Amino acid sequence: EPEVTQTPSHQVTQMGQEVILRCVPISNHLYFYWYRQILGQKVEFLVSFYNNEISEKSEIFDDQFSVERPDGSNFTLKIRSTKLEDSAMYFCASTPDAISEQFFGPGTRLTVL
Amino acid sequence: AQSVTQPDIHITVSEGASLELRCNYSYGATPYLFWYVQSPGQGLQLLLKYFSGDTLVQGIKGFEAEFKRSQSSFNLRKPSVHWSDAAEYFCAVGEMTSGTYKYIFGTGTRLKVLA
Numbered sequence: 001e002p003e004v005t006q007t008p009s010h011q012v013t014q015m016g017q018e019v020i021l022r023c024v025p026i027s028n029h030l031y032f033y034w035y036r037q038i039l040g041q042k043v044e045f046l047v048s049f050y051n052n053e054i055s056e057k058s059e060i061f062d063d064q065f066s067v068e069r070p071d072g073s074n075f076t077l078k079i080r081s082t083k084l085e086d087s088a089m090y091f092c093a094s095t096p097d098a099i100s101e102q103f104f105g106p107g108t109r110l111t112v113l
Numbered sequence: 114a115q116s117v118t119q120p121d122i123h124i125t126v127s128e129g130a131s132l133e134l135r136c137n138y139s140y141g142a143t144p145y146l147f148w149y150v151q152s153p154g155q156g157l158q159l160l161l162k163y164f165s166g167d168t169l170v171q172g173i174k175g176f177e178a179e180f181k182r183s184q185s186s187f188n189l190r191k192p193s194v195h196w197s198d199a200a201e202y203f204c205a206v207g208e209m210t211s212g213t214y215k216y217i218f219g220t221g222t223r224l225k226v227l228a
Contacts, residue, residue: 031213043157043203043218048211056211091156098213099164101147106156 002026004105006092012111013082021077021108023092032075033093033102034067036060043091049075050098082112115140115208119219126194127227134189134222136204145207145214146187148178151221152200160202163187174198199226 005024013019025032034046048055049067057065066078075094079086089109093102116139126132138144145164149157161172168180178189187204201221207214 033215035216042220043205043216045215045217048213048215050213055213056215058215095213099145101159101162102214102216103159104149104157 004092004094004103006090006105006108008108009106010109010111012113015084015112016081019079019082019110021079021090021092021110023075023077023094023105024073025075025092025094026096026103027073029094029096029103031055031095031098032067032069033095034077035091035093035104036088037091037107038085038088046077046090079110082110084112086110087112115206115217117204117206117217117219119202119204119222121222122220123223123225125225125227128196129193132189132191132194132198132224134202134204134224136187136189136219137185138187138204138206139185140206140208142209144187146178146180147205147207147216148172148176148187148189149203149205149218150174150200151203157203160189194224194226196226196228199224 007022032049037043047057047061064080068076089107091107092105118137147162148160160176161170163170163180201223203221204219205216
């Protein structure tokens, strides 16, 4: 069964460094999403992406964040200058259309020291 | 703003007992509702979803949920819990925005199963 994959599974970085979290959505999916889950808290929406542009972004998704679909298979989340509070599990999700359920990847745990 | 409330942070049940996890939502239109399960260190797995139609929906692993519009609820049930069901369960509502849905999650209910 096709699935969303994410790399790395765990990323440790120093505060102020740039990180890129990578996702490979399911191949025929067209809508892509990033969510994050701070330890012990609920999952929060960050951004949705369709047709090579952001559809919607949350208040969390400030200028330090960016997303890109650099090729036909990858979907990336970049954090330009990480802060301690960016430490969280980041989930990528994808759907084939606007209304189907979102398929989530296993997540990347980001630890900012 | 839309919201999802899961009033029980922790629930402990004995293996073989029945289970009901509560979920209440706030949404103006007909909601798209979901239950996801997260095992320790794992991602989110969809258990079931409600889009429309029959208000009792069946999911994987023997779970079911009932949509009750009058109560704004979408409670998850299982008649007989297995030890492997120990995990965290998230209820979510899909909010239509800019042509697609973003999910608003509840705070989760952590299920512990006693042998």
